[in-house]
Amino acid sequence: xxxxxxxxxxxxxxxxxxxxxxxxxxxxxxxxxxxxxxxxxxxxxxxxxxxxxxxxxxxxxxxxxxxxxxxxxxxxxxxxxxxxxxxxxxxxxxxxxxxxxxxxxxxxxxxxxxxxxxxxxxxxxxxxxxxxxxxxxxxxxxxxxxxxxxxxxxxxxxxxxxxxxxxxxxxxxxxxxxxxxxxxxxxxx
Amino acid sequence: xxxxxxxxxxxxxxxxxxxxxxxxxxxxxxxxxxxxxxxxxxxxxxxxxxxxxxxxxxxxxxxxxxxxxxxxxxxxxxxxxxxxxxxxxxxxxxxxxxxxxxxxxxxxxxxxxxxxxxxxxxxxxxxxxxxxxxxxxxxxxxxxxxxxxxxxxxxxxxxxxxxxxxxxxxxxxxxxxxxxxxxxxxxxxxxxxxxxxxxxxxxxxxxxxxxxxxxxxxxxxxxxxxxxxxxxxxxxxxxxxxxxxxxxxxxxxxxxxxxxxxxxxxxxxxxxxxxxxxxxxxxxxxxxxxxxxxxxxxxxxxxxxxxxxxxxxxxxxxxxxxxxxxxxxxxxxxxxxxxxxxxxxxxxxxxxxxxxxxxxxxxxxxxxxxxxxxxxxxxxxxxxxxxxxxxxxxxxxxxxxxxxxxxxxxxxxxxxxxxxxxxxxxxxxxxxxxxxxxxxxxxxxxxxxxxxxxxxxxxxxxxxxxxxxxxxxxxxxxxxxxxxxxxxxxxxxxxxxxxxxxxxxxxxxxxxxxxxxxxxxxxxxxxxxx
Numbered sequence: 001x002x003x004x005x006x007x008x009x010x011x012x013x014x015x016x017x018x019x020x021x022x023x024x025x026x027x028x029x030x031x032x033x034x035x036x037x038x039x040x041x042x043x044x045x046x047x048x049x050x051x052x053x054x055x056x057x058x059x060x061x062x063x064x065x066x067x068x069x070x071x072x073x074x075x076x077x078x079x080x081x082x083x084x085x086x087x088x089x090x091x092x093x094x095x096x097x098x099x100x101x102x103x104x105x106x107x108x109x110x111x112x113x114x115x116x117x118x119x120x121x122x123x124x125x126x127x128x129x130x131x132x133x134x135x136x137x138x139x140x141x142x143x144x145x146x147x148x149x150x151x152x153x154x155x156x157x158x159x160x161x162x163x164x165x166x167x168x169x170x171x172x173x174x175x176x177x178x179x180x181x182x183x184x185x186x187x188x189x
Numbered sequence: 190x191x192x193x194x195x196x197x198x199x200x201x202x203x204x205x206x207x208x209x210x211x212x213x214x215x216x217x218x219x220x221x222x223x224x225x226x227x228x229x230x231x232x233x234x235x236x237x238x239x240x241x242x243x244x245x246x247x248x249x250x251x252x253x254x255x256x257x258x259x260x261x262x263x264x265x266x267x268x269x270x271x272x273x274x275x276x277x278x279x280x281x282x283x284x285x286x287x288x289x290x291x292x293x294x295x296x297x298x299x300x301x302x303x304x305x306x307x308x309x310x311x312x313x314x315x316x317x318x319x320x321x322x323x324x325x326x327x328x329x330x331x332x333x334x335x336x337x338x339x340x341x342x343x344x345x346x347x348x349x350x351x352x353x354x355x356x357x358x359x360x361x362x363x364x365x366x367x368x369x370x371x372x373x374x375x376x377x378x379x380x381x382x383x384x385x386x387x388x389x390x391x392x393x394x395x396x397x398x399x400x401x402x403x404x405x406x407x408x409x410x411x412x413x414x415x416x417x418x419x420x421x422x423x424x425x426x427x428x429x430x431x432x433x434x435x436x437x438x439x440x441x442x443x444x445x446x447x448x449x450x451x452x453x454x455x456x457x458x459x460x461x462x463x464x465x466x467x468x469x470x471x472x473x474x475x476x477x478x479x480x481x482x483x484x485x486x487x488x489x490x491x492x493x494x495x496x497x498x499x500x501x502x503x504x505x506x507x508x509x510x511x512x513x514x515x516x517x518x519x520x521x522x523x524x525x526x527x528x529x530x531x532x533x534x535x536x537x538x539x540x541x542x543x544x545x546x547x548x549x550x551x552x553x554x555x556x557x558x559x560x561x562x563x564x565x566x567x568x569x570x571x572x573x574x575x576x577x578x579x580x581x582x583x584x585x586x587x588x589x590x591x592x593x594x595x596x597x598x599x600x601x602x603x604x605x606x607x608x609x610x611x612x613x614x615x616x617x618x619x620x621x622x623x624x625x626x627x628x629x630x631x632x633x634x635x636x637x638x639x640x641x642x643x644x645x646x647x648x649x650x651x652x653x654x655x656x657x658x659x660x661x662x663x664x665x666x667x668x669x670x671x672x673x674x675x676x677x678x679x680x681x682x683x684x685x686x687x688x689x690x691x692x693x694x695x696x697x698x699x700x701x702x703x704x705x706x707x708x709x710x711x712x713x714x715x716x717x718x719x
Contacts (some may be wrong), residue, residue: 010530027362036359037195038302039218039642044565046532048630061435062359065506067518081524089519102533107526115524144534172717 002055003154004064006083010100011048014141017049017167018073021145025155025163026054036062045102047079054154068087073148074185075141076100077112077124084119093119096140116136123147130185139182146186157187192620194224194363196356197326200266200294201226202365203334208372210261210289211239213249215612216641217268218294218303219357224266224642236371242638244647245583245612246271250278253291253314258381260374262290262338269297270304272313274583274613282347283317284391285381287426289374290338291347298354298473299503303640305563305580307501309472320402321449322347322411323427327361329411329447335369337605340405342374344398351472355503356428403450411447414455422463423513424456424480426470433469433508451479465489467512471504478550533568539699542671543633544574546679547602550687557600558593562586562614564606565639565701577604584613591617591626600687604631608638611648615655621692623662629686630694632656633671635701641705656694665693672699 005022009015019035026033036051051064066085074080074095087093095116099106107115116122127143136142142164149157161180168176194202201223204212214224215411227233228238236506239256243249246267253263267275272295279293281464295310314321322337324330333350341348361613383391406412423443430445437443444459444473446452468477468490477492484490497512498504511517534541543566551557561567561577562585570577579589586603594601605614610632623629632652638644648655656666667686679697 011532021362023193027191027544032362033193034359034361036355039222039358044532044535044568045530047530059361060431061506062355062431063506065435065510065518067520078527081527084521084523087521103528105528107528111526115526171714173667174717176645 001154002053002057003070005052005054005073006049006064006069006073006086007052008047008049008083010079010102011045013075013100015048015050015075018141018145019052021160021163021167022052022054022155024158024166028163029155029159030035031056031154032059034059034062047082049083054060071148071151073144075127075144077116078107081115092121092123092151094144094151096144097124097171098126098128104156123150125158125186125189127186130172130180130189131182134181134185136178140181142179142182142185143189146183147189149183190365191362192365193360194327194331194628195222195358195360196324196327196330196352197222197296197358198226199330199363200334200350200352201230202363203331204264204292205230205233205238206366206368207335207338208369209233209238209375210260210263210371211253211256212264212266213253213272215246215249216638216644217271217296218641219298219354220266220268220271220294221641221644222357223294232368238371242644246275247278250275250282250293252663254278254282254285254287257287257289257291259376259395260289262372264292264294266294267296268304269295269308269310270306270582271295272308272310274380276313279313279347280317281383283319283395284383284388286345286391286394287347288345288377289372290341292334292337292341292350294350294352295348296352296354297358300354302354305582305688307472309475309477310349310351311583314351314449315475317347318399319346319348320344320405320572321351323351323447323449324356325428325430325445326356327359327363330356331363331365333411336411336555338372338516344401345396345523346395351427353503355471398588399450402434403453406448406450407452409448411445411663412452412455413445414459415441415443415445420464421513422459422466424459424466424476426468426476429469429471429509431503431504433513435506436510436513436515446476450678451476451483456480456483460484460488465491468492469498469504469509469512503680510710531571533571534565535702536703538565539671539697539701540569540633542673542679543604543631543697544569544576546671546676546683547604547631548576549572549676550680550683551600551602554600557602558590558598559602559604560586560589560593562603562605562609564609566604566606566633569604582613583609584617587614587621587628587630588617590628590630591621591624592628594628595624599627600629601627602629602631602687604633606639607632607634607636607644607648607652611646611653611655615659618656618661618692618694619659625691627685627690628692630692631679632694633694634696634698636698637701637704639701639703643701643707652696661692661694665689665691666696667694668696668698670699671697
């Protein structure tokens with residue numbers, strides 16, 4: 001079994017934390033993993049993306065080929081559209097629906113809605129609002145991870161929760177619980 | 190034991206476990222994480238492995254050579270353009286030779302994700318006539334550090350380890366071995382004095398060693414041949430091997446090359462068995478040029494020069510599959526409503542206030558130029574500021590402004606960051622002082638090396654003293670705090686210094702908001718734990 005994933009968003013939105021958690025869970029589960037990140041200049045408010053590949057068999061390429069991505073996980077609705085050429089025919093998208101507008105020519109909401117509605121398998125959620133309702137306003141990325149957990153298949157929600165506990169352990173029990181709660185809110189929404 | 194590591198981290202851990210004595214580096218994407226890993230590694234700390242940042246790549250290379258002279262294993266890390274800065278020391282270290290193992294990691298950035306060119310560091314290694322390792326994956330990156338130090342000590346020459354961004358910044362599980370003790374060969378009993386008479390003999394000795402380097406590459410465990418049916422032979426260098434295997438799996442008739450000089454006998458054998466050969470390599474067509482010379486103009490050689498692969502940009506699984514003749518998958522187009530989202534200066538960043546003030550003052554002149562430099566503040570070239578006329582190499586802002594002023598152009602302004610100033614700006618400022626050039630230099634001091642993630646900056650708290658010591662008149666070294674509320678004062682100071690017909694320096698100083706926020710988070714975490 002294998003899953004090829006693109007994680008995307010705007011620099012500073014926390015996609016690398018999602019990658020770290022999936023990476024931790026995959027390693028513990030004995031899966032092969034490759035995860036190509038973007039560091040450096042683009043992190044400053046620009047578009048950022050990470051290729052994440054999980055498989056029960058060895059993986060060669062650090063990058064996913066066009067037309068081969070099983071799941072696009074996006075913090076932001078326009079950003080998921082940037083990577084459509086990577087999406088496999090059967091691929092799915094989970095994305096936050098709240099625009100992050102830091103450019104003057106950001107598309108109109110109606111155009112964005114129409115574009116997303118025309119795609120076959122899109123899961124949209126106001127991840128910031130759900131995170132806030134779950135009492136963790138900074139946990140939108142964990143809500144998104146919860147949404148993604150419904151489609152990951154290669155890893156169970158329990159394995160991901162374990163990884164959240166491991167990764168955030170050094171920040172204390174309160175932080176761990178807040179993130180688990182945000183994850184669960186995303187998973188059940 | 191397996192550990193999930195970035196390519197950079199695998200290099201760092203491999204070096205520590207190979208008995209490293211010290212790492213010398215200046216931050217530069219995509220190489221920065223190597224040194225940062227060593228700075229934070231418990232074993233490296235326990236062993237007292239040197240890991241403090243250097244002022245630039247040349248000082249790093251020279252310090253490493255000194256550590257090698259007294260018998261320790263030393264590592265130098267830099268991004269590809271750092272090789273230009275280190276080149277004098279690097280090329281001559283092949284003439285002196287080394288004592289303790291010396292490995293130079295050059296991290297190339299094909300596609301220029303965070304750089305100003307695509308130069309390929311294998312040319313530097315070839316130029317200096319020293320061996321190169323080029324790992325295909327994180328495991329090899331780890332394993333090769335030990336091999337590279339051993340080969341360096343066997344040959345008594347520096348060895349280059351060349352990586353590209355996609356390996357540097359990609360994570361995978363690495364099987365980690367036991368750490369060797371810190372190596373110590375004792376101080377070198379030779380003198381490395383490159384007077385012409387001695388250097389000639391040393392150069393001849395380096396040329397003598399070329400056969401041994403070639404033999405090492407032919408026998409290398411990292412260079413391997415896989416055979417399959419078909420008449421197309423593939424030479425896959427470094428991470429190109431992964432894209433080839435991704436495309437063809439077991440059906441690849443491939444010579445994997447991860448140690449140079451190019452294994453000529455293996456290449457000739459591959460060519461003999463095939464009708465054509467394609468060279469797949471990330472970066473510039475370094476191997477392809479040499480293979481072409483090796484096989485002759487009549488042999489059907491494919492690659493970046495021949496046009497099957499793009500001449501510029503990094504390899505991808507897609508362009509490699511296409512070059513190997515595989516059909517492309519049907520894909521969705523990029524949605525037409527997607528707008529580019531370029532990087533930008535953070536909201537609240539002090540550089541923003543500097544550019545706002547500069548633009549306001551300079552708009553009152555009929556013509557003006559601001560010569561820029563390398564760092565976060567290069568983003569001042571983009572809207573909304575559009576403030577820069579140039580950004581070329583580390584330190585060029587000051588010297589380009591000087592050249593323009595020498596030709597009579599006014600006002601000629603340089604803007605440079607604190608870390609870039611100590612890296613390569615100080616010598617240019619001395620030139621300007623000696624010529625009494627009519628320039629205004631803005632050292633935008635955010636107390637850190639910001640672009641690469643907030644490393645210590647070599648000149649912090651020393652800038653006024655440095656400028657005065659270089660000969661700038663003390664009354665023309667002005668410090669301001671770049672905040673919107675201080676705009677009136679900042680614009681007044683800029684105006685006064687533009688009016689001064691000589692070298693003046695303005696230092697807007699306010700901490701990078703990223704490092705400030707990180708410190709606040711660390712303190713909050715500490716408080717929560719306590």
